[in-house]
Amino acid sequence: MLAMNYRGPLRVRIDHKPEPEILHPEDAIVRVTRSCICGSDLHLYNGSVPDTRIGSTFGHEFTGVVEEVGPKVQKLKPGDHVLVPFNIACGRCQFCRQGLYGNCHEANPSATAVGGAFGYSHTAGGYEGGQAEYVRVPYADVGPTKIPEDMDPDDAVLLTDVVPTGYQAAEMAGIQEGDTVMIFGAGPVGIMAARCSWLFGAGRVIIIDELDYRLEFAADYAQCEAYNFRELEDPVLFAKQTTDWIGADVCIDAVGAEASGNALQTLAGRKMLLQGGSATALHWAINSVKKGGVISIVGVYGPTACLVPIGSVMNKGLTIRANQVAVKRVLPRLIEHVQNGILDPKALITHRLPLEDIAEGYRIFSQKLDNCIKPVLMPPSVRMH
Amino acid sequence: METPEEKQTRREQSGAGDVPSQYAHIKGWGIDADPNNNPTYPMKQRVDIEHAGYSWERPTQQPVNMEVHHSIERPNISAVFGTSTPPRGLSGMMRRWAFKYSEDQYNHWLGLLMADRVDMIEGVVDDLAHAHLPNLIEEKGLRADWHYDRERLIGKVAAGACAVGLAWWLWQRRSSKEEAYRAEEGYLPHSDDEPGAEYFRDYDRESFYGTIRPL
Numbered sequence: 028m029l030a031m032n033y034r035g036p037l038r039v040r041i042d043h044k045p046e047p048e049i050l051h052p053e054d055a056i057v058r059v060t061r062s063c064i065c066g067s068d069l070h071l072y073n074g075s076v077p078d079t080r081i082g083s084t085f086g087h088e089f090t091g092v093v094e095e096v097g098p099k100v101q102k103l104k105p106g107d108h109v110l111v112p113f114n115i116a117c118g119r120c121q122f123c124r125q126g127l128y129g130n131c132h133e134a135n136p137s138a139t140a141v142g143g144a145f146g147y148s149h150t151a152g153g154y155e156g157g158q159a160e161y162v163r164v165p166y167a168d169v170g171p172t173k174i175p176e177d178m179d180p181d182d183a184v185l186l187t188d189v190v191p192t193g194y195q196a197a198e199m200a201g202i203q204e205g206d207t208v209m210i211f212g213a214g215p216v217g218i219m220a221a222r223c224s225w226l227f228g229a230g231r232v233i234i235i236d237e238l239d240y241r242l243e244f245a246a247d248y249a250q251c252e253a254y255n256f257r258e259l260e261d262p263v264l265f266a267k268q269t270t271d272w273i274g275a276d277v278c279i280d281a282v283g284a285e286a287s288g289n290a291l292q293t294l295a296g297r298k299m300l301l302q303g304g305s306a307t308a309l310h311w312a313i314n315s316v317k318k319g320g321v322i323s324i325v326g327v328y329g330p331t332a333c334l335v336p337i338g339s340v341m342n343k344g345l346t347i348r349a350n351q352v353a354v355k356r357v358l359p360r361l362i363e364h365v366q367n368g369i370l371d372p373k374a375l376i377t378h379r380l381p382l383e384d385i386a387e388g389y390r391i392f393s394q395k396l397d398n399c400i401k402p403v404l405m406p407p408s409v410r411m412h
Numbered sequence: 413m414e415t416p417e418e419k420q421t422r423r424e425q426s427g428a429g430d431v432p433s434q435y436a437h438i439k440g441w442g443i444d445a446d447p448n449n450n451p452t453y454p455m456k457q458r459v460d461i462e463h464a465g466y467s468w469e470r471p472t473q474q475p476v477n478m479e480v481h482h483s484i485e486r487p488n489i490s491a492v493f494g495t496s497t498p499p500r501g502l503s504g505m506m507r508r509w510a511f512k513y514s515e516d517q518y519n520h521w522l523g524l525l526m527a528d529r530v531d532m533i534e535g536v537v538d539d540l541a542h543a544h545l546p547n548l549i550e551e552k553g554l555r556a557d558w559h560y561d562r563e564r565l566i567g568k569v570a571a572g573a574c575a576v577g578l579a580w581w582l583w584q585r586r587s588s589k590e591e592a593y594r595a596e597e598g599y600l601p602h603s604d605d606e607p608g609a610e611y612f613r614d615y616d617r618e619s620f621y622g623t624i625r626p627l
Contacts, residue, residue, distance in 0.1 A: 034539075035532035038551040051474040051492050077524035078507065080497040081535035099472070117471050117491060121464070126457045133471055133491040136482035140515050143490070149481070150524075153494030165492040166471070199455065300525060331521050346451055353455065390553025396560040 029407065030084045030159035030386045036074030036342035036358035037393075044084070047155065047163035052099035057091035057111065061184040062157040062382075062404045064392050066214045067327040070284050071148055072389055075300055075329055077147040078137065082307060085146040086404075087113035088187045089157025090180055093171075096276035110183040111164055112191075112354030113150060114127045115143035118169035129351030134165065140330060142351060150188050150330065160406050172358055175366065184403065185215075190361055192325050192352045193219025196279045198229050199348035200323040204232035209266055209315055210212035212310035213253065215375050215401045216325060217281035222370065224279075233269070235262055235311075237287055240398040247372060248271040256288055266315035274317030282308035283326025291333050292334065297331040303329030313339050324349035378402035381410065479504075481511040503531035 032042040040403040047056055057153015068085050070076050093107045103109065109291060116123050117133035134143025135152035164171060174183040174379075193216050195242040202208060210217050213236035224232045232251035236242050242253035256262045266275055284296060284304020288311075296305035304327075310320050313336050322345055340347065377400040380388045388402050435441040448456065461468070471491040478498045482489045499507045510523030541545050549555070557565040 034535055034546065034551055038546070038548070039553075040547075040551045050495065053492075074528060077528065079520045079528055080499075080503075081528075081531045081538075082497045084496065115492070119471065120468050121459075121461050121466075124457075124459050124461060124468075127455065132466075132486075134493075136480055136486070136489040136493045137511075138515055139483050139485045143492070143494075148493070151495075152490070153480075153496050155494065155496045165474075195455070279476070320497055330515065331518065348451065348455075350455055356455075386551055386553035387556040388553070390556040391560065394557070396556055396562065 028160040029382055030155070031382075033071070033079065033085060034081060034123050037072065038105065039072065039085075039386050039389055041315060041385050044159070046161050049095060049097045050096040050163065051165055052158045053166050053168060054097040055093050055100055055103055055164045055171065056095040057089075057109065057164050058094050058408060059089050059091040059157050059160055059162060060085035060108065060409050061091075061180055061408050062086045062159075062406075063074065063184055063187075063189075064158070064388055064402050064404065065188060066216065066285075067147075067283065067387075069393050069402045070304070070327060070329070071166050072391070072393060073285070074152055075284060075304065076148045077298070077330065080149060080153075081202065083146070083148065084155045084158030084159050086158030086162075087145040087147055088146070088184060088189065089162065090174065090184045090194075091157070091162065093167075096167060097119055100167045103171060103173075108174045108180075110174050110187050111145070111157070111162075112170045112172070112358065113144050113147075113188045114170065114351065114354055115145065115154065116169050117166050123169075126353055128170075128355045130351035130353075141209045144351075158382065158404055160382070170355055170410070172355075172362075175362065178362070178365065181376055181403065182371075185401070186358065186361055186365070187354065188363075189215045189351070189375065189401070190219055190353045190370060190372050191357045192216045193221075193281070194223045194226075194357055194361060195350070196220040196281060196323050196325040196351040197223040197229075198357070199321075199325075199350070200224070200227070200277040200279055201321050201346075201348070202227035202234070202277055204228040204353070207231040207233070207270055208279065209275035209312075210234045210251075210276045210279045210281055211262075211312055212280070212286075212326065213238065213245040213284035214235060214281065217279070218245045218249055218375065218400070219370075219372075220279050220281050220325070221245055221251045224277075225250070226364075226369070229277075233266075233275070235259075238395055241395075241400065244400055262288075262311050263314040266311075270317070274320060275315055276317060277321045277323065278312035278316040280312045280322065280324045280326040282321065284328050286326075295334065300329075302333045303331040304333060306333035306335050309333070309335050313343075313345065316343070316345060318343045318345075320345055322347045322349075322381050323353065335406035375401040376403050380404055382406045396398070481507060483515055484511065485514050500531075501534050503527040503534055506530060 028046045029041055030044040032040050065088050071079050071085055090110045093103050093105050096103055114129045115134040116131040122130040122132055129142045131142050137149050141151050142243040143152035145154050183320045197220050206229050208229045210221050213234050221232050221234050222235040234245045234251050235256050237257050246253040259265045286305040286307035289307040292305040292307045295301045382404045391399050392402050431441050474492045480489050480493055506527035510520050513520040
């Protein structure tokens, strides 16, 4: 089968690999119908996630048709078209039973700090990802969800990560009616967090980024205020000025390790890998939120330490909420929102590429070429239909 | 403000339940407990297994037919795991070493990052061993730059060519200077046929003639 093949930082190619097999009685094999390149794939692509091995296939956002199931799988059968949450979750450990499907204890041997995820290095369990023609899907009765017949597959593939992550970012922020929500990062997740902040009753939603085309998109899609931090000079000072010198009620970090805007953070976090990423957005979030405010983190960082003003967290009495989204927990509500027309995920898709052009896809997305917001990869089998 | 006693009374009147016997000696224990004020809400639903430890009925163990590293912060390999890219070669040895340390240690994470870089070199060797010459232009997706950012790509290529040209010129200049220095130190070819004589073609041999040591 065709599959993406990681060859080292900034180098990927399409290759032939053996098709996956059932390795566990609760496995399914899925033929991929859509897969996305996610912003967090760029951390792998840039070589900043430890234990990202040469020859790996990335991709944790995908939909597909079930081809084969293991003997213990009861809810799925061959032919079902499913969306596959990026979390691999057993559904019965202490953490899954608490709804923390992103923190399953039976899906990743390599790290206790990280749950299992498709195509996200051995630090997330060493699973092959969905940027391929076929994928092995463990715990097939837990995560995969049949795509409703009336749902567009483009909407479905964005329900595997982007929409749930943006939604949970807003949910974790504990937004109260009338709150000012400030979101750092106008990538797909940040845009969706801005859109979802309204669903929780925000009074004002502000999004900050450095790319004008993304800010324009965000302002239109999420009906929010959008500002370029390169023009603001000091985004923290702007946050204070625009909130009558109080600070935002809530700040959301939707950037993570690849943040720009601070030379020291960029050097230490992105160039020298001396910390778990460039923590510029988190730094700004801590300093922009009001005293007693809430920080919600969905931006992904590496497992090592990051330079952030933790003293200000204490002195300001902040609450920090953070997690990989538990897709399965929020999925039923989000499916309703999509079916009712409240959310329109597919509007985020700007690029559609053949799987074979994976290297170009990564380049376009990572360099923000051609006003790219969200690229989707189409395997050959889908293009033939 | 409520006193601890008032809070205790309120707690009892609200039917919040009795203090467990093991905490009965601690005055005011749990008096302000409020499940709705859990900062992890709504992500986490508290259930009755909070303090039961690693006691759940585990899923069937996936057969372990390959080398699987597991964090030393857990006692076992998780019930399922990925089988992508087993450890190999020198990078595999480095990964084995890194997994001797907990996730708290820089040795663990930086060891893995270093192993990744070694793995990259092993990948190139592996490609060459399979008669595959990596196509860096393809693998880096530079066609996209040609389509969407041509001006910048041309600028980068031009800047790269200038840098290489400058480096070459500096290296040549340095070589000539070294040879001249050697001449100053007492060495000068006696004739144009000697090795290295081309560096001294424009050199005034006569002016140093008296200081030249015979070869």
